[in-house]
Amino acid sequence: MKKYWEVFKITWQQLLIYRVNFALWRLRTILQLLLVYFIWWSVFQSQDKVFGYTTASILTYVLVAALMRAVVLSTRVTDMIDSINSGNIVNFLIKPLGFIRYYLTRDIADKLFNIGFYIAEVSLLILLLKPPIIIQTKLPVLIPFFIATLGGLVIYFCINFIVSLTAFWVENSWGPLFLMSVFLESLGGGLFPIDILPKPLFDILMLTPFPYLIYFPAKLYLGSMSYSEIISGFSIIFIWITVLVALMRVSINAGFRHFSAVGN
């Protein structure tokens, strides 16, 4: 276990080295947050309730969605692409080191780092803007929220892992990743709660893994979901995790086999 703790530490050290890079990345997330925040704030200037959301619930949604970005969407798995393309992946394959565990550790390190900054930034934002927000204290709401967040995290990890592994076969895995990030931002609920979309579209979206990364946990936090929605949500998370974990394992084996057959 100690080796993964060392992987964790070296990931943080690496993040600390690229201070400017990291500062810019945080600046980007803050601007993104402020942008969405003020769009919704101005929508509510003229009316009290839009799409069934109050000012407090929508602004809370925006802040929780930002938290989901830090917890779920921050990742180092995609580093794998460069490592495969450059051939440096051989350095992992000859060492007594678990491939999935290595990247999972890197991911957790990255997430904790980002969460730290999120807390600082959002506290500042709340102090300065004093928005009306909902502080959720009910355990029966918070526990499903935490579980759903964890589920989203696993889904995102698997998706990224699978897409990154395509680097074994194609030269440009950043293409599909970029496409995926567009899907995540819009269909995952990063910009707006997706239940404001037309019902048929919303129903279809809820069958895809994307809403479970941001929308579903954020909505759970608000405590405004019906039991049937919650149960069906968790069932779909469970199904996706089962499918994605299996697919990830198959992809890893196939990737290694391809690598060992073709070399690099």
Next chain:
Amino acid sequence: MSVISVKNLKKYYQVYQKEPGFWGSIQALFLRKYYNIKAVDGISFEIPEGELVGFIGPNGAGKTTTLKVLSGLLYPTSGEVRVLGLKPFERQKQFQANISLIMGQKNQLWWDLPAWDSFILNKEIYEIDEGIFKKNVAKLSEMLGVEDILKIPVRKLSLGQRMKCELIVALLHSPKVLFLDEPTIGLDVVAQKNMRDFIKEYNEEFRATVILTSHYMGDVKELCKRVIIINEGEILYDGSLVSIVNKFAPYKVIKVDFEKEVDVEKLKEFGEIEKYSGNFVEVRIKKGEVFATATKLLSEFDVVDLNIEDPAIEDIVRDIFNAAK
């Protein structure tokens, strides 16, 4: 018992041609033109403990492929491979903990961090005892003379310094078997020399079994008593460096300095002329005829100096490769 045993190893790649880029890959999903590359085509050899063997061959000869199979990265198409009695491709912990692969063109050091941080990571990965770790770092960095650069970010180091740190990080767990793929590539003459000295010292001190590939004959000449010459996936020669000369070069080279300029036409009857510059000539002569030829040269011309030498290893190896084409 042999530490490395290879029996009739074959490694064929199926390679396909594809248009560049992502869309080319999509196209290639449906329509691919395959062809086979025989990277390694039926080689066998045994290497006992503590031996330092040089693998030489031109680019694409199959050297790196062989090392990759031996280190468990590639699955052999056929044949039997054992390293330390284990099958490399099974990648057992016991195997991984006892080997190391250093590729001159790949790096395992963390680019943005000082080498020291990568050392600590490897210490944990290989579960190296704190005391042994400290001792090894001290010893290896002293042998390579890099004690004072271990705390500088790797990206700020020169290529030579970086390669030395790469060597250290790969040797911290005291591997019993060491695969070195072009360890001196891109290094200047001084750094090459340092690297060679180090490899030799490491091999002697730790009784490590080492396979070294290189296309610098200098590396091999200085380090390896035994060489394996490989070309187009097949072994052309496996034996001592010294006996290459006997086996592949049934000739000697006579170098003569003349008092005055000598017509090249008059020299042609003595043997195959390799170099000629008016009053200097270098002639290839069959081994049995050396004495007669030298006597004749001395009696017919005004000779200032005459040397009889074995041909240079470089030339012999080049001839072997040319003949194999």
